[in-house]
Amino acid sequence: MRQLHQRSRAGISAPGLLILGVGLAATVACYPSGVDSVTDYNTVTTAYDSTYDFKSLSTYSIPGATPSNPSNCVIKDLGDGGTVNTTNASTVCNTVVNQLNSLGYTLVPDGTTNPTAPSFVVTLGFLSQSYTAWVSYPWYGYWGGYYPGYGWGGWGVYYPYYSYVYSYDVGTITGQMTVPDSSASKMKGVWGFALNGVETPPNNTPTVIQAGIVQAFTQSPYLGK
Amino acid sequence: MKTLRLTALAAVLLASASASAQTYYYGGGEPSGPQFYGSVTYQLGIPIGNTHSYVQDVAWRGIGVDLQWMVKPTLSVGLALGWNVFYENITTTINAVPGGVPAGTGIAITGNQDRSFNFFPLLADVRWLPKLKSGVRPFLGAGIGGYITTQYLGIGLYSFSKTAFQFGLAPELGVLIPVEGGAAIQISARYNMAFEGGGIPFQQWLGINVGVAWGPGI
Numbered sequence: 001m002r003q004l005h006q007r008s009r010a011g012i013s014a015p016g017l018l019i020l021g022v023g024l025a026a027t028v029a030c031y032p033s034g035v036d037s038v039t040d041y042n043t044v045t046t047a048y049d050s051t052y053d054f055k056s057l058s059t060y061s062i063p064g065a066t067p068s069n070p071s072n073c074v075i076k077d078l079g080d081g082g083t084v085n086t087t088n089a090s091t092v093c094n095t096v097v098n099q100l101n102s103l104g105y106t107l108v109p110d111g112t113t114n115p116t117a118p119s120f121v122v123t124l125g126f127l128s129q130s131y132t133a134w135v136s137y138p139w140y141g142y143w144g145g146y147y148p149g150y151g152w153g154g155w156g157v158y159y160p161y162y163s164y165v166y167s168y169d170v171g172t173i174t175g176q177m178t179v180p181d182s183s184a185s186k187m188k189g190v191w192g193f194a195l196n197g198v199e200t201p202p203n204n205t206p207t208v209i210q211a212g213i214v215q216a217f218t219q220s221p222y223l224g225k
Numbered sequence: 226m227k228t229l230r231l232t233a234l235a236a237v238l239l240a241s242a243s244a245s246a247q248t249y250y251y252g253g254g255e256p257s258g259p260q261f262y263g264s265v266t267y268q269l270g271i272p273i274g275n276t277h278s279y280v281q282d283v284a285w286r287g288i289g290v291d292l293q294w295m296v297k298p299t300l301s302v303g304l305a306l307g308w309n310v311f312y313e314n315i316t317t318t319i320n321a322v323p324g325g326v327p328a329g330t331g332i333a334i335t336g337n338q339d340r341s342f343n344f345f346p347l348l349a350d351v352r353w354l355p356k357l358k359s360g361v362r363p364f365l366g367a368g369i370g371g372y373i374t375t376q377y378l379g380i381g382l383y384s385f386s387k388t389a390f391q392f393g394l395a396p397e398l399g400v401l402i403p404v405e406g407g408a409a410i411q412i413s414a415r416y417n418m419a420f421e422g423g424g425i426p427f428q429q430w431l432g433i434n435v436g437v438a439w440g441p442g443i
Contacts, residue, residue: 029343029375029377029386029388030286030310030312030341030343031339031341031377031379031384031386032286032310032312032314032339032341033314033339033379034314034337034339035314035337035339035379039337040316040336040337041336041337041381041382042336042337042381043334043335043336043380043381043382044334044335044336045332045333045334045335046332046333047330047331047332047333048330048331049329049330049331050329050330050331051329170382196381196382197381197382198382215335219318219320219333219335220333
């Protein structure tokens with residue numbers, strides 16, 4: 001399955017025979033796969049500024065979220081700039097807030113209603129992209145048959161290649177922790193996460209999304225007061 | 226004259242004693258020319274070191290072909306070729322060391338991963354293989370050459386692979402057990418070492434090889 005996706009391959013520059021051998025090896029190499037569910041395509045990626053002291057942070061805000069209604073947070077559509085309003089949005093908002101609160105940070109209303117600036121801001125986003133893939137099935141020989149237009153038999157390809165075309169959507173949920181950068185009078189990102197996976201049931205359920213967000217915090221032990 | 230006879234007798238006795246003390250012999254005298262024997266083996270691979278860090282599972286996909294020519298009654302030279310696939314499916318977190326790219330950024334990725342190595346040994350091989358009276362031929366071999374190595378990682382919706390040539394050494398200990406028809410069972414343990422090259426670090430594994438050998442050289 002993974003052979004349908006992006007692949008980068010690097011070889012070495014060497015004399016002819018070696019290049020031939022390397023090329024041959026790359027051609028016949030065997031790539032087994034243990035993927036047996038769309039959930040196996042999910043990834044949780046986190047990145048952080050290793051020089052930043054996350055213990056210095058105390059309060060935070062998420063656009064649209066309030067302590068009394070954290071599930072009202074804004075999830076930006078990174079494709080068209082709009083907002084996402086799905087049943088999964090509340091799952092994303094509540095899970096992020098619960099994780100941050102459990103780390104000792106305190107949610108405060110965002111800047112529209114709170115004149116006191118929080119020590120960091122979390123913004124959430126979503127992106128959906130469609131991909132099209134195809135599989136072709138060469139049909140190999142039937143001994144001795146005669147098929148008009150394709151000549152006499154023997155082992156060979158008789159039929160035109162059949163292709164099966166399918167499409168799938170890949171969804172990405174992102175979160176970014178930003179702090180004021182006093183030296184530049186800007187906000188800068190110090191931590192972020194991205195959940196990536198195929199938007200196909202049962203992969204786009206609240207349970208899977210919640211587990212992904214929890215994993216993002218689990219693999220970020222440097223967070224917290 | 227008497228002295229000469231005594232000396233000749235002593236020489237014969239010493240030669241006999243020396244011959245009987247040897248643990249091997251080569252029947253039929255010196256061959257008229259290099260005699261060939263070959264083998265095809267099924268190869269299990271036990272990963273060690275960096276290889277084990279990347280793929281912990283034993284590699285059960287492996288095949289090898291040995292081509293040997295007897296240049297002396299107890300010495301053969303030839304080629305050792307093969308294909309060994311190490312594979313593991315694992316769900317774990319890959320942590321990049323802080324200070325990566327860009328500097329000061331630490332990255333972690335969690336997901337289901339297909340990890341594999343494809344090794345293609347291309348070794349020149351030399352073997353010392355005495356022949357016991359039973360016909361069994363234990364052998365001590367050494368291979369030198371290289372490995373064409375492809376390292377593969379599939380994670381999430383993406384996959385990456387890198388192919389490189391690595392200089393290699395492979396000492397081997399084994400035995401050829403004759404069976405009927407000029408064939409033999411070959412069993413050996415080969416320690417494969419593929420040194421760092423082309424961006425792939427030093428790899429090593431112990432190969433347990435079992436197969437069939439044949440040819441007049443056995």
